[in-house]
Amino acid sequence: MEFLSNINSITSYLPELMMVLTILCVFIMEAIPKYRPYTFLASCIGLISSGILLSLSSSSTDLLFEGMLINDSFSIYFKWLILLSTFSIILVSKDDNSVVSEVKGEYYGMLLIITLGMFAMVSAKNLLMIYLSIEMVSIPSYIIAGISKNNKESNEASLKYVIYGSFASGIMLFGLSLLYGVSGSLDIGLVASKVISFESSAAIYMAILFILVGFGYKISMVPFHYWTPDVYQGAPITVTAFLSVAPKAAGFAILIRFFYTLFIDNVEILQWPQLIAVLAALTMTVGNVLALDQSNIKRLLAYSSISHVGYMLVAFSVVSLDSIVSIMFYMFFYLFMNLSAFYMAIYMSNKYNAKTIDQWNGIGIKVPVLSFFMVLSLASLAGLPPTSGFVAKVYILRNLFADNGFLWLGVVAIINTVISLYYYFKIVKAMYFMNNDELELKECCPLLFWSIVIFSLQNIIFYIYWPKLIETLNFIVLNTGLV
């Protein structure tokens, strides 16, 4: 592990630099009316070339920019997840009408800034960098949540998001400064070595709690989840889809890196896994129980995403390499199942102006192919075999048994699975069991259609690459030196 100077770091930082270039291009093109229609193309090309650079970049344990960032395989994995979700959201947004076309260019640009911020988030190795990257993700998020200027709900969402977000990050900053005060250093590697020998665990515990507020808000962990349903409901639906996956992936990456670097050697003293276990149980249960009675599809999916965060936190409450693998595995398939469900909701909202579940009535008979894939995604979200959602949940539960720690959490988790089935199948019920003779068939644009099909299909064809994926994840985790 070496500290690389700023100049030497640049070779490992090319994907991000490409992204910066793209962002500049997009905003300049947005300003010139002649080039405005090409912002979509520019952002796609930018993301693809950033992806190519990312696949060419090799992982190393060297610290970039004098210890600010790290480009290890762990961060590269999450960068891929983030890149994939951003790219597919941009593709889907092209024909979407929830964001008016006048601001599409800004919208793409904001998405790219968030992506850049998340790239920094998953590789941050410095307390200040952590704070900066989270803010870099948050501020454009506030903007795109309110990007439909004439929509009151969207404005409300944005305002709630700003107030809640700034409050949470303020508290987190206080936690970070506590750590700085304790250790006298900003580099989390150095902080870690100080934290172990620091006598008063009360200060450390305060820091953990405050920092959890910040991270918990980012991944919408209970009790910091209150913004989620309102923002998800109010924001344009493509933004909601984006917010439900990418920032959560980044949030989990930083959560894992932070806790596994700083508080791993004094787990026995600090007992933070116990805290996480309780929070996980709360997150799952609150998310699922509150989802039961929702009729707005975006709000329902918001609560569902909260409950999925709960499942991932279940694994986080067990300190082991396997549990990190299972979170990464879960995140991978959560991306596919959640985005495909959201894409179907985007189709329904664009073509049928459907906001509530009632408006989905009879769609299963009218649009059989897409509905079939929606059922597949919902079954996967509910964790029914033989879909990937089930296997991912088994991996999560497996940690509890391997460690013999919180088996009660396993019981909570599986009862939550049963609860979640009810509201996911409320949608299926509307789609298939309810009749609506007035429904007309409306064509789905090809980009959206294939996004739904390909993403949803991952939930069943993953058997082909399941062993390979696990092997890769094991390799990543072993070689990152987290534990």
Place this chain on the structure above:
Amino acid sequence: MNSSILSLLIFIPVFGALSMLIVSVLSNKEIIPKQNKDIYKYIALITTGIQLLLAIILYMKFDPTLSVIESPFTVQLDWIPSFNIQYYIGVDGLSMPMIILAALLSFLCILISWNVEKHVLGYFSLFLLLDAGMMGVFMSLDFFLFYVFWEVMLLPMYFLIGMWGGPQRHYAAIKFFLYTLFGSVFMLLGMLALYFYAPGGNSFNLIHLITQAPQIDASLWGFDMRLLIWFALFIGFAIKVPVFPFHTWLPLAHVEAPTAISVILAGVLLKMGTYGFLRISYPLLPEEAASFSFMMALLGVINIIWGALNAIAQIDLKKMIAYSSVSHMGYVLLGMSGIVGGEAVGAEAGMNGAVMQMFNHGTITAMLFTLVGVLYDQAHHRWIVYPMDYKDPELAGKLGFGGLASKMPIFNGFIVLAFFAGLGLPALSGFISEAMCFIGGFGSFRVLTMIGTLGILFNAIYFLRAYQKVFQGPFNEKYSDLKDMSMRDLGIIIPLAFLTLLFGVYPQPLLEIVRHSMTKIILLVQPYI
């Protein structure tokens, strides 16, 4: 051929469903001429026909004395090596009757559903998926595989009840789904506990676990781990059987489901619960099986009495038959509890009787549901007596039918056979297996079994009373245009009636298949008495 026959049995329905989809896509794109909807019915019929033939071939070649490990049909392949999950399927004396039953009833159910007109493609492809799941459950020797097949059936079943069922179908479908899922997630916990706590390497292999699982030495929250696993598995299987008090999903689902699905539910799906006990709980946790046999006997007797008393109270024919299933599954539990009988004869009688009762109840209940379905299709109701709050006040409290025997003599003949088989008349298959279950139960729990025999009396009450009210007495002129059974109905009923009669007078072929496997389970459990 030998090694692929089991896989074929599972995957032929999947191929059938896929070929339906292909036909539908091709005819929508007009690559092949526009097809009549009947093509899907024929594909389903051919698929299940081949499956039934394969099952019969399997039965011909099957040697009951061989264990699954020695059997030439067993297939063991790696599926997910990193998790040590195998594609491990085999057949023994316990699964053989269930495979025949599932194949036979699937084939007949396609015939029963020939009148389906709504979304034909959906109905038959879902039915075939359900069929594949059933076959898979009865063959899996890897717990993970077993679990996957177990759950694969839920989704088709949900749609089949919810889209093609009766007036309360939406509620029935989700209730069925939630109940069964609630049970199976506990089974999942039990499965993972077995995987992680059994010594000798993490494995889902059920044969391997027979030797490893009893050695589990751990405890949780002050309870023995094996005890907790037993209870987790118990909840999963008991909801499926269904054991009192988990039975409330059953009457609703059975009544609301279309006839063919009721047949599958009662004929095959309920057996999966008891099959799970015999395949997994008993061999893997023999000590707990022995110590909880009193609970099994008690629950069995409660099932018998409670189911029968409920059936007496019913005025809807289908609901009455649904509750009779609860009662009849109680015999299976009582027979299984006989495993702790001091004398080997009693234990064997009980265990063999349990498996035979699973098979016989499958055929008898299929007959009952089919016959009620035939009547319902023509009369559009199935009230024995109209309820007091019936929407037409003129009919409220009056007899639903009356004197049908003179109008439908052939139908009457078969319903007499089915009702008598249901109430356990000697010379019909139900009698043999029920008697064996009682012998088994009597060897271990005398008083309980004596109370249980009251069930026979109660069974007679509701079957005879229903027969009297519907088929005897003065003929109700409203039904003068009822037709007797068609050739298709006869084709469905005759094989079932034949099996009922055959195993009533000559149960030896069935007993011979079951016996050896049951002896093995008894030998595993006996040391712990």
